[in-house]
Amino acid sequence: MKAPDMVRSFDLLYKMAATGGRADALFGTNEELLRQAVEKCVIEKSTPDYYLEFPLSGTPCTDLVVLYTRITDGFQFPPRRGFGYQRMIDWYSTLPSDRGYAMGFEVDTGSKKTDQAGIYFQPRRSIELIEPFLKTVGEEKRASSYLAVSKRLPSHMPSSYIGLFPGRPGSITRIGGYMTVETSKALAETPGLLEESFEAAGFQAWDNEMLSICRDLYSSAKETNFQFDILPDGSLGDTFGLDISLLHIKPKEAARWLEEGNEKTIMAKLKNYGLIDDRYKMLAQASFAKGIYAAKEDKATGLFKLFCRFAYVKVKFKKKKPQTVKFYLRLNAC
Secondary structure, eight states: OBOOOHHHHHHHHHHHHHTTTHIIIIIOSOHHHHHHHHHHHOOTTOOOEEEEEEESSSSOOOEEEEEESOOOTTOOOOTTOGGGOHHHHHHHTTSOTTSOOEEEEEEEGGGTEEEEEEEEEEOTTOGGGHHHHHHHTTOGGGHHHHHHHHHHSOTTSOOOEEEEOTTSTTOOEEEEEEEOHHHHHHHHHSTTHHHHHHHHHTOOOOOHHHHHHHHHHHHHOSSEEEEEEEOTTSOEEEEEEEEEEOTTOOGGGHHHHHHOOSTTSHHHHHHHTTOOOGGGGGHHHHOEEEEEEEEOTTSOEEEEEEEEEEEEEEEEEETTEEEEEEEEEEEEEO
16 A cells, blocks of 8 residues: 555544544544644654643543654645744754754644644753744744743753743743653652742742642652743743653553552542543553555555554643643654
């Protein structure tokens, strides 16, 4: 068979993840909106990672994140695609491809607001790229507040990425970063470290109950991510995102990880806090790794790989209380 194009590849990935009742139970019924969003984000000859983002309680729905690490130089979006961010693509394509950078779009397909997209850039430690990135999207006024918060963050919580959501109320700027296994362990076990970290960042929306839940989750996690919202006046909002990385879990290990069932597992803790329902038990069947033989452009036969694996589980705290838990599945075809 001929290797499918990127939109068709996404269709294959989604259908494999969504069969067996998972479309309704996990993702909601927005497959067509997801496909339309992918069409708007496609950058030819540049393979993205797709992330399906969905809640583990309440009404099923799915948002889409499309991230690129490498982009073909000279690519031009066709009319009515790219959400108006051609300059961002042009600029990103000039960056070195071996530094761990990433760039992409987040589309609120769950709320059916697909005419605008959030944008994401991961410079990791190359903080000097924040201002030129923001200039490419006409948002350079956000640079000073982002850089100020980044400078305040403690060394164990370094900023690694920025997210903008022009279509959302409040016009927040998201700042986030990645923390090591050692940092997660320290935040769980070292008295005062988590509250000191919040104070250093300028985050005020916490209390002892929130600290207790965060420490409990950090104690079962490996790598973790953090997220704060920067308001237009430069202060931090009342929202904190605690992302627990699950990227170390291979598809063949997903069922065993979910079925351990003791109090040390992350999902058992979230269930105990009343933050998720039983739909999480369907996640293992959504994870897979497969290969099919397909004809490449030079007509030679190659192995076309498709996989869907766990990425993150994210607990969102707002006004000191855990509000929602979302799960992220990472899909790729290459």
